[in-house]
Amino acid sequence: AQAIWLKASAQTEVQTIIAIIRIPCHRTAPLSMAACVKRALALLALAVSVRGESASSACSAGDRCEIAGSKLLQARASRQRSLLAVETEEDLEEDLEELAEEEAQESELQGASIEEYNGATITIHADSEVARTGSGVWVIIVPENCTTYDVDQMADHMPKGTTPVFRGDPSHGGLCVFAMTGTKEQVLEELDTHQWPSPPKIDSDKKWRYIDEIGLVETDEGNAGLLQQGGKPKSWGVDRVDDRKGLDNDYSPLLTGDGVSVYVADTGIRTTHWDFKGRAIPTLEVLSPRRRVCSAGDTECAIDRAGHGTHCAGTIGGFYHGVAKGATLHAVKIIGDGGVGSMSWFLEALDWVMTSRLRPAVVSASLAAEGHLPSVSMAIDRATGAGVTVVVAAGNNGRTSKPDACSYSPANVPSAITVGATDLRDGRATFSNYGRCVDVFAPGVDIRSANAEEAWSWTEYSGTSMACPHVAG
Structure with a gap:
């Protein structure tokens, strides 16, 4: 965020500042992205105000900056501070913890079971095959710093009795995702088998219409x-x-x-x-x-x-x-x-x-x-x-x-x-x-x-x- 501020304050074109801000906000975890966009837009507002321009003119209609920023901020408007308040690292950490708790509570109210395991978050949806039978398809997704080699390692070292379903291809622009069949115990064994580039999130597969x-x-x-x-x-x-x-x-x-x-x-x-x-x-x-x-x-x-x-x-x-x-x-x-x-x-x-x-x-x-x-x-x-x-x-x-x-x-x-x-x-x-x-x-x-x-x-x-x-x- 400090690097964004230093670069933004030195620019003369608002669109250039927007382009700079877009780059670090392309994160995979929703909470990280929310915090990033919130702070980046706050810095943008300050940078623009230094030059005597209004913050509202910084993002034109339809621009990704406005779309991403307004949605993430409005979605949490009831509990967030003003855009112009640049938060400390402690503030951001508190926000992330509160948001994580809110999402966990919301999921639990909707029947999902959530637990932590060595940094990984495991969600078992109430209407999933796993919840009904104890076994089924699981989706493992890694937020960042992941390559196709990491995905291949997930598939090559699977617990006995499990089968791969599909694997993503992050090295060629795809998702760092791997799906497998098995029980929760087998998924935990899979988690113990690898060195993860970042803490994964695991969902039991569920139907949608x-x-x-x-x-x-x-x-x-x-x-x-x-x-x-x-x-x-x-x-x-x-x-x-x-x-x-x-x-x-x-x-x-x-x-x-x-x-x-x-x-x-x-x-x-x-x-x-x-x-x-x-x-x-x-x-x-x-x-x-x-x-x-x-x-x-x-x-x-x-x-x-x-x-x-x-x-x-x-x-x-x-x-x-x-x-x-x-x-x-x-x-x-x-x-x-x-x-x-x-x-x-x-x-x-x-x-x-x-x-x-x-x-x-x-x-x-x-x-x-x-x-x-x-x-x-x-x-x-x-x-x-x-x-x-x-x-x-x-x-x-x-x-x-x-x-x-x-x-x-x-x-x-x-x-x-x-x-x-x-x-x-x-x-x-x-x-x-x-x-x-x-x-x-x-x-x-x-x-x-x-x-x-x-x-x-x-x-x-x-x-x-x-x-x-x-x-x-």
Whole structure:
């Protein structure tokens, strides 16, 4: 932090200061990142004020500095000091301890069992196979200073009776993650076998689902589903997001998304749909421990039979109803046709996306599991630090007793962009989750997009799953 201050105070351009601050804040542990961003922005504010400029002008709208900083700070606004108060090391340590206690208490309230073992944190989720049977899939993720050699060592020296599930590739830009089957005792034996570059976090694998749509409104086939008379947009969502003034029956974006890869982590995509004009590519399928990388032209790979992923992809980049009409859409199937997937499948897919090194890149994930998942938080932090923007849905529990987006993962991950849903009047949709973990709201009621049942049909859904792809686009 002192190095940041010295460099920042000597600069003349605010954007240069922002660039300097971004670098050290790309940490994998959420708590470390929170403290880093908080202090870095405080130093930025001081550096800017020294030159007589306002701190609010330091981060322009949409800049990563503002996105990361505002989310992490607002999420803890009830208990944090002012940005301008540069804390001592003791203050920061106290903050970290308090935040760790808060997250542990929150996880325990949601049924997770948390324990420490030689510096490692082990979380057993109540609804996991491990909690039910005593054995299952475990995910081990190392926050920092980890190489692929370290991951290989985890796989090469496993306790008897365990099996490897998958391994990440941190030396080539991926995650320092390893998944294995076994009991808790075998995991502890695995932990004792290695010299860890930093204290690992261990999660029992758990299921999560795509976020259900709130009702099917109507289905169109053929040209009736495309454009209104005169070529005006038929989806009010894209009409709303291109102009601060609201709906004007027009969609005229400044950019089209050309050259951007958007990975739709969902139920797959019907890539042959008319709406995609050849820009949707079968890319990856992770529905078991063995991932399947799609061959060029293999339209059965990562195909969508549930309809959720295709609808989301159409909003992101469909020609007729999409936001980014020039983006390349990658079908990443991590949710099965019945709507269920595993946390470990998402992590394996994210590792693949990161090692593919296609940039700029966006991951859109309209899925959720209840609780705090340390492995998911650390993985998304690592991805955003590597230049992959991760956009997630807030959830559709707004009409239930648990409407807080912070109660669900990945909506509660600080470095992800969490999206709630609005209606035609710019009000929060009644089904949408809300709270301090929501970063932005986007159209999510009666959204028209591609229908996976036929290559020439369109349908309308409602949900934060429909809001998330507006922001991803």
